[in-house]
Amino acid sequence: MKRGLPILIIVLTVVLVAMATIQPDQLTPARTPDSAVRSLFDHVKAHDYKGAFAYVASSSNTDEQAFARDLSGRDGSLRTYSSLQQTDTKVLNASEDQALVRATLEYATAVGAFYDTRDLKVVKEGDRWKVEWPVTKEAKVPPQVIQENYLRWDVITRGSSDDWGAQNVEAPRVRIVSMNAIPQGNNTIIVGEIENEDTVPGFVSVGATLIGKNGDVLGEETSFDKISHTLLPKEISPFRIDFPKVKLSTIKSVRMAPNSMLVPASADPVIGVLHQRVETDSRGRHVLKGELLNESGVTVNIPHVLATYYDNAGKVIWVSDGYVDQALQPQTPVPFAVDLRDDLASNVHNYRVTVNQYMLTSED
Amino acid sequence: MTTASKERVIKYAGMMAIGLLMVCCFEIAMRATDLNVPATVAAGSGLSTPTSGSGSATLYVYGPGTAIKRKVELGQPIQLSADELQHAGRYVISLDDNRATFFVTAGPVQSIAFLARPSRVPADTPNVITGTAFVFDKYQNLVLQPQPVKFELNVNGQTVTRTETTKNGVAFAKLDSSKKEGPAQFVASSGPASVRRIVQEVASDPCSIRMTVVRDKNGILARTDPIHDCAGNPVPDGTIVTFTSTDAHGKSTVDARIKRGIAEAQLPLSNDATISVASGVVAGNEIQWRGGQ
Numbered sequence: 001m002k003r004g005l006p007i008l009i010i011v012l013t014v015v016l017v018a019m020a021t022i023q024p025d026q027l028t029p030a031r032t033p034d035s036a037v038r039s040l041f042d043h044v045k046a047h048d049y050k051g052a053f054a055y056v057a058s059s060s061n062t063d064e065q066a067f068a069r070d071l072s073g074r075d076g077s078l079r080t081y082s083s084l085q086q087t088d089t090k091v092l093n094a095s096e097d098q099a100l101v102r103a104t105l106e107y108a109t110a111v112g113a114f115y116d117t118r119d120l121k122v123v124k125e126g127d128r129w130k131v132e133w134p135v136t137k138e139a140k141v142p143p144q145v146i147q148e149n150y151l152r153w154d155v156i157t158r159g160s161s162d163d164w165g166a167q168n169v170e171a172p173r174v175r176i177v178s179m180n181a182i183p184q185g186n187n188t189i190i191v192g193e194i195e196n197e198d199t200v201p202g203f204v205s206v207g208a209t210l211i212g213k214n215g216d217v218l219g220e221e222t223s224f225d226k227i228s229h230t231l232l233p234k235e236i237s238p239f240r241i242d243f244p245k246v247k248l249s250t251i252k253s254v255r256m257a258p259n260s261m262l263v264p265a266s267a268d269p270v271i272g273v274l275h276q277r278v279e280t281d282s283r284g285r286h287v288l289k290g291e292l293l294n295e296s297g298v299t300v301n302i303p304h305v306l307a308t309y310y311d312n313a314g315k316v317i318w319v320s321d322g323y324v325d326q327a328l329q330p331q332t333p334v335p336f337a338v339d340l341r342d343d344l345a346s347n348v349h350n351y352r353v354t355v356n357q358y359m360l361t362s363e364d
Numbered sequence: 365m366t367t368a369s370k371e372r373v374i375k376y377a378g379m380m381a382i383g384l385l386m387v388c389c390f391e392i393a394m395r396a397t398d399l400n401v402p403a404t405v406a407a408g409s410g411l412s413t414p415t416s417g418s419g420s421a422t423l424y425v426y427g428p429g430t431a432i433k434r435k436v437e438l439g440q441p442i443q444l445s446a447d448e449l450q451h452a453g454r455y456v457i458s459l460d461d462n463r464a465t466f467f468v469t470a471g472p473v474q475s476i477a478f479l480a481r482p483s484r485v486p487a488d489t490p491n492v493i494t495g496t497a498f499v500f501d502k503y504q505n506l507v508l509q510p511q512p513v514k515f516e517l518n519v520n521g522q523t524v525t526r527t528e529t530t531k532n533g534v535a536f537a538k539l540d541s542s543k544k545e546g547p548a549q550f551v552a553s554s555g556p557a558s559v560r561r562i563v564q565e566v567a568s569d570p571c572s573i574r575m576t577v578v579r580d581k582n583g584i585l586a587r588t589d590p591i592h593d594c595a596g597n598p599v600p601d602g603t604i605v606t607f608t609s610t611d612a613h614g615k616s617t618v619d620a621r622i623k624r625g626i627a628e629a630q631l632p633l634s635n636d637a638t639i640s641v642a643s644g645v646v647a648g649n650e651i652q653w654r655g656g657q
Binding site for chain 1: 475476477478479480481482483484498559561564566567569582600601602603604613614615616617618619620621623624629630631632643644
């Protein structure tokens with residue numbers, strides 16, 4: 001009995017260590033289309049692209065590196081700052097040897113959750129189901145010189161040794177050109193547009209304070225990232241301020257506070273928004289789609305699309321935004337899509353798309 | 365003690381008291397001095413005032429930012445250095461029981477504090493640039509005596525000059541912005557002092573926008589003619605000009621920036637498109653593009 005207990009403890013320890021070390025074979029063959037997609041994304045979630053690639057059908061005509069780059073991102077894009085959190089799959093149709101599976105992916109990114117929906121073709125290879133990975137053509141920009149006349153504003157501010165009469169250059173003059181408070185369930189949304197009326201660039205933000213029927217403050221919020229913060233001369237940006245759990249009927253008035261600050265800025269890059277159109281996506285929801293074209297010679301790492309929707313009176317009725325998880329290579333179109341509220345889609349008479357950009361390195 | 369002895373004692377005591385009183389009066393008369401200070405002294409010029417009498421006394425001087433206490437020898441002039449009388453205002457000088465007051469006034473103009481507002485103005489606008497000058501002496505005392513201040517606004521060689529006289533140390537001028545845009549040198553000067561500020565005179569909104577479109581290797585290249593405001597000034601570089609092309613594939617927009625006076629944008633190739641251009645509230649011409657026709 002004296003020896004029995006230590007031996008039992010040793011054996012138990014060895015068993016537990018073995019259980020922790022020896023993992024079951026994770027490359028279990030997928031017996032169903034759904035499990036093939038799930039297994040692939042489980043490996044992606046664990047950043048095991050080699051393991052994930054084992055579930056890619058040979059007919060995909062892609063290699064492991066291209067597959068990994070497609071999933072992990074490249075060129076400092078938003079995808080490179082994200083990690084897959086959750087995968088939901090749904091078999092849309094299936095036959096004996098092929099199926100179509102919709103994968104709804106949720107990524108955690110630096111700017112919040114990012115959703116991606118992919119309809120994947122799954123084929124049977126022998127007794128295993130494998131995913132035919134849609135090859136994303138990598139944009140190849142041929143070696144060339146793109147001539148740019150960079151335009152930049154620099155600001156000389158008042159120094160500590162200046163006399164008290166030396167004034168700083170003034171902040172740019174900005175104006176809220178339209179504003180509309182709209183209900184969304186129990187929430188109130190303030191949408192509108194702000195214009196830099198000045199001849200210098202400005203860093204702008206918009207704050208709003210809701211005043212209740214009794215004159216009390218119901219809430220105070222800012223536009224946060226639902227605005228283009230850096231506005232060049234005569235540039236107009238939409239803004240949206242969300243007030244969750246404040247009903248529009250309880251509001252007596254809204255106090256708007258546009259703020260601007262003079263900042264050094266660059267006029268580049270110029271991003272064209274091509275082929276804008278409102279469509280319904282595969283889930284039947286209204287989306288505004290189009291393509292972004294970086295017309296300059298530098299890579300835009302994280303593009304941010306802001307869409308403003310107007311009714312037939314020209315009033316702003318909604319503002320939506322979305323980040324694009326691909327970097328914009330020079331002269332290479334990249335598709336984008338932003339949501340449009342289905343209940344407002346029929347009222348949309350016109351829309352305008354602007355693009356914010358975030359760049360990791362500055363060439364100027 | 366007899367009555368006669370008492371009277372003698374009283375008499376001697378009285379004489380001693382009178383003698384003592386006379387000595388005291390003499391001593392006081394010897395120490396007493398008058399303070400003859402000028403009514404005004406220029407800041408930084410110092411002060412010398414004679415004293416009479418003999419012996420020592422305590423001098424007190426207090427005024428704006430100044431408090432002095434020191435022993436002085438009577439009969440010698442009191443010296444207050446330039447550094448001790450820097451701040452303009454009313455001073456009190458006290459020497460034992462004598463008191464006098466005098467004023468320190470600001471010296472000649474040595475510096476100007478110049479407020480120029482605003483830092484950016486539209487060109488060709490009347491009474492839009494304000495200059496306010498405060499004149500100070502070497503010790504930063506506001507010079508209250510009327511002084512001429514010259515305001516000079518220079519843009520691209522065009523100079524507007526106006527001279528104003530200070531009132532209570534302040535001169536003020538309102539000037540028109542010039543017809544031509546550019547950084548205006550706004551200078552206020554008085555005596556040896558001169559301060560320069562920059563007021564940016566900028567063009568207004570575009571007067572009209574005219575564009576042309578050509579086909580190039582990447583699609584359609586839209587380009588404006590040089591864009592000016594209604595006074596003929598070039599609209600500042602960096603101003604946003606929006607090109608819009610609408611065709612069967614949807615709407616394409618490019619927010620181009622004016623560079624070197626013109627804006628251009630690459631639009632997608634199309635066989636049948638309507639191309640328009642606008643900047644702010646100003647719309648330009650519209651072109652119907654028919655496959656390069």
